[in-house]
Amino acid sequence: MSQQDRVVITGCGVVTPLADEPQALFDALCAGRSALRPLTLFAAAGGGRRRAAELTDFDPRRDLGKVNVRPLDRVGRLATVAARRALAASGWTDERRAEHDVALVLGTMFGSVRTVTGFDHRALTAGPSYVKPLDFANTVINAAAGQTAIWHGLRGVSSTLAGGPTAGLQAIGYAADLVRSGRAGAVLAGGVEELCAESFLAFDRHGLLGDAANGSRSGPVPFDARRAGFALGEGAALLMVESARLAAARDAPVLAVVRGHGSAFDPRRGDDEGSAARALARAIAAALADAGLEAGDVDAVSASANGSVSGDRREALGLLAAFGDGARELPITAVKSMLGETLGAAGALQTLALVEALARGVLPGIAGLGSLDDDLPLAGARAASRRLDMARGLVTTTGFDGNVHALIVERPAP
């Protein structure tokens, strides 16, 4: 593939509890700052000791102006604001968008499940005649993508990908395919997820949230031998994925190159550890083949690990299966130690953290990491951030449903 045919990333927009823009977010991650705080958005069993990475002061009007945001629910607002920031960061101004289509691929796990619940609640309590028309418009899975495209006048393909915690990364891979095939020149790609009672209560009832088991600890610790579960988070991240040719034509700075990606599914849904590990290894092998690279070309991993007892173990086994002995020293970060499990947004947040890491030559540590499981020899997973010269990084995401996705980004040539 010639340089001109490459797929590049030219800007990112984020909404997170830690920071409103990628550089500040990366600084926070390198400093080991946690987004976890006492839950205030809704009531949950355990009261004040429950913790989540919640956005407590998100006001879409700061970005969108003094306009009516009632047609957008919280998910739509998060996506629309992240898109505004990504468009600004990548130089896709209103004028440029009037001349050239921009597409959108948005990943999400639950979409607007809270709006759906509210819609049903109103029908049951007030009566079917009094359901909210504006809420109805947001009960579909692609509501946030549609609202974002309407708001910013995006005229290209508008897609929504549902794939649990892999959705945000799959969105970037799908966007890269759209660009490579010539179906799109510029694609906003990433993911969004809101913190809501519906998902929190469900994960809590399944015993997957770490603070229920171990409230005194500061947060989830991916890959740690003492890990007890994950913490939920929320946010949105969108990356401008475009052809190198288009980026060069408009003199846009290139933050990273998307080299390749790969998907796999574990039909055993995790009840067979070996099957789960092999699925991740297949996705990584597919990403390497797509990129024309070998395992030894990967300098660092931005892992999906979130503190889950079984999920982190499967991911570690998958990395060992994919990289063999090379996995033992492979530098690994896991930003969910600080951002919580942001589900549909997670893969995009992992990617932009890694893009920033390649550019700065610093890999964020895994906040709170003490000791690893004895049989998971990943010595490259460390608590402290470190200086590291990295040309290429791998992002891995693993879902609850069996979906796994891997994507490789590369530092642009100077």
Add this chain to the structure above:
Amino acid sequence: MDAAEVRDKVKEVIANVTGIEAGEIADEANFVDDLGLDSLSLLEIAVDVDYAFKLGLPEERLQALRTVQDTVDLVLAHRVEAAA
């Protein structure tokens, strides 16, 4: 509830749907021309007004609403009809 109270309540409903402060909504404001509302927002206002005043009105009467004053008049007329 007198006309002024009905008007205040109607403006409160509109404010919840539009995000516009109730105090900034003129008595004569047209939903489309002055407040810039789309069809879904108009429908939402009709549903919320119907619910707030327990009107139980047929769809076509609610859909005919064009202004704040229309809405206040409809509520007041319904209350007279209901009392008769």
